[in-house]
Amino acid sequence: MLLLLMMSLASFAGPRSFQQAKEIALRQAAQLGISMDEASSAKAKSKRVKSVSGEVPAYYVFPNGEGKGFTVVSGDDRLPEVVGYSDKGTYDEENLPSNYVGFMKAYEEMVGQLDNGDSRASASIAEAKALRSSGYQQPIVAPLLGSIQWNQIIPYNKMCPMYNSTNRSVTGCVATAMAQVMMYYQYPKILQADIPAYVTRTKYLSIPQINKGERYDWNNMLPQYASYEPLNYTDAQAAAVAKLLYHCGVACEMDYGPSSGANVTPAILSTYFGYDSDLMQDLNRDVFTLAEWSQIMDKELTAKRPILYSGQSSDGGHEFVCDGSDGNGLYHINWGWGGYQDGYFDVTILNPDKGGAGSGSAPDGYNQYCSMIVGIAPDNGKVDEPLVDVTPVVMIGNGNSSLGFQMKTRNKVTDTFRVITNNLLSNQSAKDFTGYFAYGIQQADGTYKPLSKSCSISIKHPKADGRPYNLNIKLFQFDYAFPVGKTTLYALYSTDQKEWKRCGYLYMTPFVVEATEKTIDLAKTPLSADIVAQDELLSEQDNTLMLTVNNDADFEHLGMINVYTSTINEKPSDPSEQIYFTILSKSSSTREVTFSPSTASDLYVWVTNANGEDLMEVKKFTVMQSTAPKLVLVGKTSNATAGDYELEKAYYQSSQVKALKVNGDKAVFTYQIRNDGGTCELEFPFLIAAYDENRNTQYKFPKVNRRVKNGETATLTIEARPEDYGGNQSFFCALRMGDVPLDTSGFSDNKLYLSDGNSWYNLEYAAQFVYVAGTPSSISSITTSGTSVHGGNGEILISSDKAQTMCIYNLSGQMVNKANVKAGESIAVPVPAGLYIVNGKKVIVK
Incomplete structure (x- = not known):
């Protein structure tokens, strides 16, 4: 017991x-x-x-x-x-793509690490949860490559060398990935520079030089090539794509064979193929937080630039194209396997911390050395500012860097203390770094001033596989008369010893020391915390505590906060919850902590930082025994106009029905639920089904979390827009409580009549049905002064009696496509289902 x-x-x-x-x-x-x-x-x-x-x-x-x-x-x-x-x-x-297999292998590794209590795997998951709960909205970007779905075998590898005399090498996933991006741009027209000859590493195949000026026949390249009879391509079309794939492979010094391997860099893309050298960047995942990494990817996709994404595992590197996002945190991946397994995947959750710089025993997994090339676009002829700022010198924690003192006492305040440091540095930028290293402070004007003498440092840029070079500076010492109070010591770098900049930090934060007139030591954590209950705590219910963490430091806090809970006043060895916090300097952040105690009892709560330092005194709460709720449906309404029915365009399942009409852009369903029993914290699950005339149905399952006290009536509201349901406009909404009883006896009749008025469907009592007609400007077609725009199935049809350019925007104001229409021409512009703005009017696409 x-x-x-x-x-x-x-x-x-x-x-x-x-x-x-x-x-x-x-x-x-x-x-x-x-x-x-x-x-x-x-x-x-x-x-x-x-x-x-x-x-x-x-x-x-x-x-x-x-x-x-x-x-x-x-x-x-x-x-x-x-x-x-x-x-x-x-x-x-x-028959699975090798890079897909690598991705899933890493996922297996992460689950195993998580179940084994690995702290970094837990940190990855907590960071992902923090991003998803932060309110950050990932944009929706339809796959940029569209129907481009290339592979590694025939006809793509027809120019690749033979090995063992009889076998044709595959193109390699790197060549296929970069070639698909080139097909997206249909660039360059010619090879920009000689590709040198080389000998492959494994099979010792002699690969001859390819001379610059070779032309690429984009007009003869197809988005897809059949891999079996009947073939859909000519010899010229096969030769065109095989030439491009071979050039890509040789440019990367592909190790040709049954599973050809190589690495692509921005230098390769710019030198041989003319892509923008100063716009492209090869970024390593371990330098960025998950939020930063995701936002970089989202900005690239919004700018309509596909991303070359790679990762390392025990069987080598894997490369694929990330070319879209679904708005729910998943990214569209083209695996380069002829379209097979292409889909939306959670690539960001595979945090590479476990194999990052300074890790002495990195376990296997796809999450090692994740990187991506951004800014891939034809050279625009101008000098571009970097898309992403990357600090060239990074200090690495995890016990690799430390700070201490020769003696922690002095006689008077003007005496100096000798500081002794060990520093593991890494270069995460795309260029070699040569310069100087020192320790210093930040001045009032925001600049940095060294306190120590400097030392010369030189660190190469990361290897081709993404792994960085490290520099270990041991026993770096300096003397300084620290003033009374706290001082933040920053690792600094400079190229000229005149302008000093702060180093980046990986797995650590800057050192903070605290001095008195006669003593000095590392300061205690600058974090403090408090946790409070918003309502009474109940057994067998989801309860929410609000955890606020304050950061009194001069720098941002990024990391884990541990929450421990127990029924007795003795802190357990393992935390109940680990939450990833991002807290600005001199600021605070508040997050929810949810738990479900099985019985009434005392509840003791402790909060620590990742190093186990207490951030507050233990706090005691009382959990009361809960009683069962008794839920009664007392009202259900929508924003449809009473007595106004749609008889021709409304559909339910396969039938034309008589539906109440919403003269607006969205359906709003409202439910009133009274609780005649015990207080409860419940998840109210809804089903939304949207229908069209072709029996195409789109579903969503929104949920509303609400605490409802005895005698209280809760109002629940659900909204549904056609653009979120493939353009469908007939909406069915039902509250379905599952195992929790809901009394609907006050609603004895819920018939949805067919448009003929003679037959009907008996809907469940907690259901509603409406037709969203849209506002007068929400129409499916526009005709103005010789220009016609019509929303179809997955496309917008445009015709014009004069040459013009028409921009297509989504409802967020982002341009999703541009149509160049010639006089007297009709064109179809493919777009996902939804609502779009063309010529200032809304157009519905199903």
Whole structure:
């Protein structure tokens, strides 16, 4: 009994069951408008990984059916539900792209590390949760490569060398990835420089020089080439693409063979193919926070520049193209496998911390040395400012860098202390760094002043595989008469010993010392915390505590905060919750901590930083025994106009129906729920289904979390817009409480009549149905002075009696496409379903 009382009150995480994973996959498929075949779901695969608790599921793969794609669901409920998905193709475990296999292998590694209690894996997950809960909205970018889906075999490898006399080398994923990006731009017209001859490393194949001036036949390159009879290409079309792929491979010194390998750099793209040398940057993941990394990717995609993304694992490097985003944190990946497995994946969660600079024992996994090349575009003929500022000199923590004192006492305040430091430095920029290193302080005007003498340093830029070079400066010493109080010591670098800049920090923050008239030591953490309850705490309910962490330092805090809970006043050895905080200097940040105690009891809470330093005194709360709620539906309304019906355009399932009309751009459904029982913290789940005349249905499953006290009536509101549902305008909304009883006896009739008025559907009592007609300017077609714009299925049709350029914008004001229309010409512009602005008017695309 004592052991049970000492257990943390955290809601323990665990593996997802097959049934839980299946429900997630069904929901994901429904959101894509796909009905998962029952026979296919029965073929779902579970990939398991060993951990200290035995074998646990790393992930599940649920095929949707022949040609309908698949969903990969996380096997651990601490990780985001959906790892990746696709709405096309057929999942075949025996024929998977090597870079996809590498990606999933790393995912297995992370689940194993997480289950083994690895702190860095936990930090990665906490950082991802922090980003998802921060309110940051990822833009939606349709796949930039469109229908470009190239592969590594015939006809792409027709110019690649033979090995073992009889076998044709594959192109390699690096060559295929970079060639697909070039096909996107259809650039360059000619090879810009001689590509030198070389001998491959493994098979010792002699690769001859390729002379500059070779022309590329873009007009003869197809977006897709059939890999089986009947072939869809001519010999000239095959030769055109094979030449490009071969040149890409040789430029990277491809190690040709059965699984050709190489690395691509900005220098290769600029030297041989004329891409913009000062715009491109090769960025390493371990220098950036997850939020920074995601925002860099999102800015690139919004600027319509595909990204070359790479990672390392034990079987070598893997390269693929990231060319879109779904608005929910996942990125569209073109694996370079003929379209196979292309889909949306969570590439950012594979944090590379475990294999970053200064890590002496990096375990295997795809998350080692993740990097990406951004700014890929034809040279614009001007000098560009860097897209991303990268600090060339970075100090690395994890016990690699330290600061101490020869003696911690002095006789008077003017006496100096001798500071002794050990410093592991790394160069994360794209260029070699030669300059100077010192320790100093930040002055009132924001500049930095060295306190120590400087030393010369020289650090090469990262290796081709992304791994940085390190420089170890041991026993770097200086003397300084520290004033009474706290002093922040910054590692500084300079190229001329005149202007000093602050080094970057990896896995650590600047050192802070605190001096008195006669003593000195490292200062205690500048962080402090408080945690408060917003409402009374109840057993068997989700309870929320508000955790506020204050940062009194002169620098930003990025890192983990640990929360410990127990039913007795004795701090457990393991935290109940680890939360990633970003806190600006002299600022604070507040986050929610949710827990579900099983019984009424005392609750003790401790908060520490990542080093285990207490940020507050232990705090005691009282958890009261909860009683069951009694929920009653007392009202349901929408923003439809009473008595105004749509009889021709409204559809439910396969029928034309008589629907209340919303004369606006969105449906607003409101529910009033009264609680006649005990206070409850509940998740109210809704189903939204949007229909069109072709029986295409789009689903979403929004949820509203609400605490409802005894006698209180909660008002729940759900909004639905056609552009979020593929342009569909007929909306069904239902509140479905699952295992929690909901009394709907006050609503005895809920009929949805067919448009003929003679037949009807009996809807569930907590359901509503409306048709969103749009405002007068929300129309599917525009005709003005010789120009016609019409929204179709996945495209906007434009015709004009004069030559003009027409810009197409989404509702966020971002230009998504541009159409150059010739006089008397009609063109179709492909766009995803939704609402768009053309010539100042809204156009619906289904």
